[in-house]
Amino acid sequence: MADIVFSRKRIKGICIIALCIIGILLLRLSFDQLHSYSNGVEDLKKGNYNNAVMYFERVLHAHIPFSPLEGKAKNHLIGLASGFEKEREYEQALLCYETIRTSGYLTRHFLVPGSKDIPFLNDRIASIKAQLLVKDGMVKDFKEGYDQQMGIMDKDYSPSVFWSLVAVAAFWAYIGFIVLWIFKRRAIYACVFCLAFIAWLTGLYMA
């Protein structure tokens, strides 16, 4: 009974620590987002678009799920991109679209934040690049350039999320049950860490 109480207390302590860690990270990222967003809006008002893009990108990189500032930053970037396209500043428009797209990929975890925007962004990016490639004589026509660019952007060579998770979970189970076995010496722990090791290798191979 004392063991159970002790374990519960320890688990409670670990949970509190974990929550504090998350809290510290959220504080840091919230500050970063607020600071960058306000700088971005200020630069936008001054017409300093290059700086504005940089700051809005930082808002996206300081990703917090469901953060309203990220949506606003993204809208500003899309607004800038549309404006650049209208003024035929295609490379600056490209910079904005690529920035949003890259920010999604650099902040992905189980999924890509803002993944619903990816098809639209891919389309705009491919269109702009196709136009530029035609102009430079690198491709015969718009369709060839567009298809070429979409062909590159459609593929994702990242490891499988599922198998990566299996590898990560099994890895920690492997380490954890070895340590548990050292202190508790129960045969079941030895069995589990062997299984975890196999699962880890399987996850690594399949990912």
Added chain:
Amino acid sequence: MNRYHLIFLLSFAIFICFLTPDVNTGDGGELATAAWFLGTAHPSSYPLYLMIGKTFTFLPLGNIAFRIAIVSALFSSLSLTLIYWLVLRLTTSNSAALFSVTSLLVSYSYFTQSVVVKFYPLNLFLILLLFSLWAILISVKRQVSSIERQDQISIQRRNEQLLYMTMFIAGLITANHHTGIIILCPVALAWIMAKEHPPKLKTVLIAIALLLSGFLVNAYLIFRGSSHHFFNAVHINNFTEFHEVLTRAIYGGSGTIDVATHGFQGIASYWQSFKNFLSIVTSNFSSFYWLLFFTGAFWLARKNLKLFIFMIVSLLLYGPLLAKLTLGSEIKSEIDYYIVAHQYFIPALSFFAVIIGTGFYQVERMLKAARLKLLSTLLPAIFAIFPLVFIVSRATDSNFRTNFVQYQIAKDTYSILPSDSVIMTFGDNAIYQGWYLKLVGRYREDVCQISSPSQKKIDWMFQGCNKKIYGSIFPMFYSSNFTEMVPMIAKYRLYGTDPVKDTGAYNKYLSSSTLSIDYLYMPQAAFVKNRNQRGENFDSFFRKRQLEADKLINCSVCLSHFTDDFFSRQLCSIYSIHLTNMARLYSDRSYHRTGEKVKVQIKDMRSGYSQPLFTVYVTEKNRPYLERATHISRFNQWPILYFREKE
């Protein structure tokens, strides 16, 4: 919540406050990319670190590089908590323990390594775990000389657990940085000094099995290092390659086994190594701490000679001896300071911090013995937290939170390239951060990145230009026939982060011109046989691209980073080059010359390339560019590196 939790959380909060917001210079981009793709990094590939890094990439907060940098902050905080626990156990004084922690936390090298993407904090934690456990074993040994049989069994079991944990952690260390293995020498000495009974055969066999269990984390290299996985800085397709990567044999004389066997030669350099080590400690802790160190060492020697020997041996091995292996000659360049002095010695600094904690305890005891009631309570408490004042220094030289230089330069390098370009990247900062941006961030996927072509390792070269993706767009770059590449190059599609040098390998084929922050490569005239292969007029294209690049890049990052990061300062010289080139572009009479002229010399600190001195006529249009170039140069020519200031 107890004091250990508080120590951990407070130190963690401080590190997070200064944590790099994105990818940092050096290995950061490579480690982040390898962790994300579950790939391999440069030898010895650090599979333990990569698995932990991969775990953190699933955190839905911040970006991937930020999440992996959290690993550094986490293990640095855990290490500080461990040091607090150890010093408290040795001295029973909260103030002494706190003093050790605060002194180490604010020390330059420890602090900087805790806020960037790097594996040294994890290495330190594993070393400190073994150091602390064995230090406690030796320190309690004297207290258990006469005990009952039941307690003896319990002690035997505890010692077995310690042995098993030691072997398991030793195995894990082989899957991270190899300097971690050095701790096994003082641990073996501690075992001997503790006069432990020789273990039973069963215990030995289990210990070996646990060592192997830890070592088997390296199986990662075999399962993820093969050619058919998408990203691998090094490929491991057979046992020979596995051995070469694990032992760093790829680096020739700098491989682990070579350094361990030949590094001790040259008696004369022992003295220089010792001086270098003293210089590193004094830079991190100041001269005053030596007083506390000797006071603490003296007390330890009197209290428990074996413990004293254990600690001093650990310090000497990770201090002067490691300096002999890695920093055996006079430190002359910033590179020596920044890459070697700054990274390898944090275990030694940690041991030093433990001993100064015991010295602080002695001072505290003296105050209590002098019966200065209020002072003996107040002064230790104040001095225990006083070192935190030096966080202000860290906020000006290690404030990586403000450092976006590496990310922005990597991004700008690609932003200014025309569609469907190829860029050759040279040096870790261009290659690794390019991999991170292109492969993880999928930025400018139309650009093919070829890394250090002179390396001759095809798998390394084409990490950023995988044939699966670019084979149909740039088929000519996968053959070794230069003439097939000429038509594409003549259309201004080949760039580099370094110029083609007169004595370089490509001088026969290519020439280069500075274009904004990159170099435009052109085929030598002899290879351009067909006039139709030439693109639009060079001057017209050059001017157009330079003006376009000016709209796309952002130099302000080089005026807002509060770090003395050596590589960031180097990289910022590239923006000065761009600004100076813009100033030249706008120096024509049509831009209303002011009558002033300035002599300018461009030096690319990243590649070492220098242009001869030239004159720029100041106009209303180019004046802001010249001023900005000057500001960036001055801002990034800090007389620090922190270590240099101490000279």
